[in-house]
Amino acid sequence: MDSCIIDTPLGFAQLTGDAAGISKLTIKDEGIITTIPKTLKSAVHQLQNYFDGSRTAFDLLYNPKGTPFQKKVWKALQQIPYGSTISYMELSKRLGDPKAIRAVANANSKNPLWIIVPCHRVIGSNGNLTGYAGGLHRKEWLLNHETPNPQQSLF
Numbered sequence: 731m732d733s734c735i736i737d738t739p740l741g742f743a744q745l746t747g748d749a750a751g752i753s754k755l756t757i758k759d760e761g762i763i764t765t766i767p768k769t770l771k772s773a774v775h776q777l778q779n780y781f782d783g784s785r786t787a788f789d790l791l792y793n794p795k796g797t798p799f800q801k802k803v804w805k806a807l808q809q810i811p812y813g814s815t816i817s818y819m820e821l822s823k824r825l826g827d828p829k830a831i832r833a834v835a836n837a838n839s840k841n842p843l844w845i846i847v848p849c850h851r852v853i854g855s856n857g858n859l860t861g862y863a864g865g866l867h868r869k870e871w872l873l874n875h876e877t878p879n880p881q882q883s884l885f
Contacts (some may be wrong), residue, residue: 732767736774739781739875740868743845744786746771754842757864773846780845783875786812794842803837810851813876817855839863845872 731753733746742761745753752773766774772790779785794804806825810816816824818838822831841849844863850872854860862869 731762732769734766734770734774735761735764736766737761737763738777740845740864742873743777745773745777746792747791751791752843752846753795755844755846756842757844757868758856767878777845781875786876788846790846792843792847793813794847796840796842798814799833800837800840803834804841804843804847804849805836807838807847807852810848812848815851815853818852818860819855821852824841835861837856848872882884 731746731748733744734745735745738757738878740762741757741759744756744758744761745752745756748769752770773788776785776788776790780788794801796804802825803821806821806831809824818831818835819828821838822828824835827836835852838849838852839861841847841863844850850862850869859869859873
């Protein structure tokens with residue numbers, strides 16, 4: 731497995747993967763920028779484009795570790811459009827089982843490719859931000875970053 735650390739607006743991102751695809755993306759408050767292996771150059775470039783606002787979707791090979799159910803949930807997350815949010819209940823319904831809301835939320839929390847597989851786009855049924863592995867401040871930043879037309883202050 732190849733790995734590198736890059737600086738992003740959310741902190742230091744560590745990407746892990748190989749020719750079979752990206753397997754993990756984690757964000758840390760501290761880190762040291764490292765050389766980018768050839769196998770991760772496209773992922774790094776696409777992340778940089780996402781953060782500078784010129785990319786709304788990722789075109790990468792994915793190779794995350796997870797159960798078949800988790801992978802099904804993560805695939806469904808990729809169908810949530812940029813700038814949109816859905817509730818955990820809606821995600822459960824899209825997966826065909828509204829009663830699986832806790833299992834869906836748990837699989838969402840185990841997403842090893844957050845940002846790339848947009849688990850941040852899932853919110854509570856009441857519209858509130860709920861748990862996020864990277865911290866709610868990062869989830870809020872990502873959702874604000876993806877808001878196509880943020881409302882301007884009148885004062």
